[in-house]
Amino acid sequence: MFPKFDSLARNYTFHYDESNNHRSFRIKDDEDAYNIDSDPCRKSRAPTNFMLAGVACIGNTIDFDFGELMTKLRLSPNLSDLKFGALASGSFWDCLKSEKLRNFLNWLVETNLYIHTSHFNLEYWAFIDIVQDCIEHAHALRRITFIDDEQRHRLDAELKDALHHLVVNDKSRFLAVLKNHTYPNILGHEAALIRDLIVLTEECLAAEAFLDKEIHESLCKLRLLFGRCHDIVDMNFTLDSNSGSLIDDFSPFYINRLGSFPHSVHFFDNESKLQGAIDNFAKHYRPEVRAKFVNSKESTCTQLSDVVAGLFAKYFEMINLLSYQEIDAQLSGLNKFQHKCFELMRALVDRSDAECEHFIHYVLPRSEIKKHRKLMYNIEE
Numbered sequence: 001m002f003p004k005f006d007s008l009a010r011n012y013t014f015h016y017d018e019s020n021n022h023r024s025f026r027i028k029d030d031e032d033a034y035n036i037d038s039d040p041c042r043k044s045r046a047p048t049n050f051m052l053a054g055v056a057c058i059g060n061t062i063d064f065d066f067g068e069l070m071t072k073l074r075l076s077p078n079l080s081d082l083k084f085g086a087l088a089s090g091s092f093w094d095c096l097k098s099e100k101l102r103n104f105l106n107w108l109v110e111t112n113l114y115i116h117t118s119h120f121n122l123e124y125w126a127f128i129d130i131v132q133d134c135i136e137h138a139h140a141l142r143r144i145t146f147i148d149d150e151q152r153h154r155l156d157a158e159l160k161d162a163l164h165h166l167v168v169n170d171k172s173r174f175l176a177v178l179k180n181h182t183y184p185n186i187l188g189h190e191a192a193l194i195r196d197l198i199v200l201t202e203e204c205l206a207a208e209a210f211l212d213k214e215i216h217e218s219l220c221k222l223r224l225l226f227g228r229c230h231d232i233v234d235m236n237f238t239l240d241s242n243s244g245s246l247i248d249d250f251s252p253f254y255i256n257r258l259g260s261f262p263h264s265v266h267f268f269d270n271e272s273k274l275q276g277a278i279d280n281f282a283k284h285y286r287p288e289v290r291a292k293f294v295n296s297k298e299s300t301c302t303q304l305s306d307v308v309a310g311l312f313a314k315y316f317e318m319i320n321l322l323s324y325q326e327i328d329a330q331l332s333g334l335n336k337f338q339h340k341c342f343e344l345m346r347a348l349v350d351r352s353d354a355e356c357e358h359f360i361h362y363v364l365p366r367s368e369i370k371k372h373r374k375l376m377y378n379i380e381e
């Protein structure tokens with residue numbers, strides 16, 4: 001079951017596009033790397049985040065002049081398909097220099113449209129079940145106890161963040177350990193996998209004397225949890241029959257939005273590989289969900305959604321790559337045009353949050369959530 005964030009009395013029309021749709025995410029058979037690491041079409045590191053985003057309105061009332069927008073952007077009104085790349089390029093900080101992007105965001109602020117984003121850190125999402133299974137095992141044997149659900153939730157988030165650090169600290173080494181146990185097809189390998197992860201955690205702690213104190217403490221707790229699971233035999237959250245497959249397809253990310261807003265209407269860009277799964281869910285879910293597919297060249301709202309998805313994919317990629325301190329340094333060096341562009345992003349997020357806090361949705365490690373909350377909301381944690 002999904003938590004529901006709309007109702008018959010208060011529903012929306014959502015338009016979507018996506019960024020970084022790799023369609024699958026897996027460990028390569030012949031290399032300690034992901035399938036997306038060797039995309040010949042890319043000149044740089046493939047982002048390990050997926051963004052499903054766009055524009056939304058209350059009910060079905062959409063009121064804007066697309067021709068006026070094209071004039072403000074100094075683009076030909078005959079342009080058949082507006083894309084993010086027509087407005088900005090480069091890193092997130094480079095994109096903030098774009099006058100076209102600034103004009104787009106300013107125009108969007110003046111419309112009756114909201115933005116919505118659903119972002120998943122794939123590298124975090126793919127492995128967090130390891131921690132989930134270990135907590136379940138240790139708790140069942142009373143090797144770990146909790147005062148209440150809030151304490152359990154905090155520890156869960158902390159340990160999953162620590163595991164994510166273990167992954168990115170030495171990705172090839174981490175993936176080699178998983179491949180050795182045919183992850184996620186780990187039936188019969190559960191205890192051996194955890195014992196190898198204990199070694200990997202200890203190596204990380206020993207090698208990184210310069211570790212941030214908070215990360216160091218979290219890794220120590222992760223090591224302790226793994227130690228209490230050295231004899232684990234059931235890892236049902238983690239187990240999957242397809243060796244090397246981390247995410248078979250991205251349809252669950254789309255279905256999450258449908259189930260969360262079942263009384264609303266959802267317009268997706270044409271994607272034949274997804275349409276079957278989405279149609280099947282929409283028809284069998286109760287109440288029946290209204291999901292439709294459109295050609296972006298014929299849907300101006302889908303084109304607006306492409307820009308929103310592209311921009312926020314850049315934003316969350318930056319959060320993934322840069323440290324808290326590096327982000328602070330970048331912020332202090334922004335010129336007045338970049339500041340204005342970023343403030344318009346914040347204004348859109350604030351307005352959308354005020355309408356429905358679940359318009360802005362993300363699955364991220366705790367350390368990235370802290371960076372996002374500081375950047376977008378100026379909340380220190």
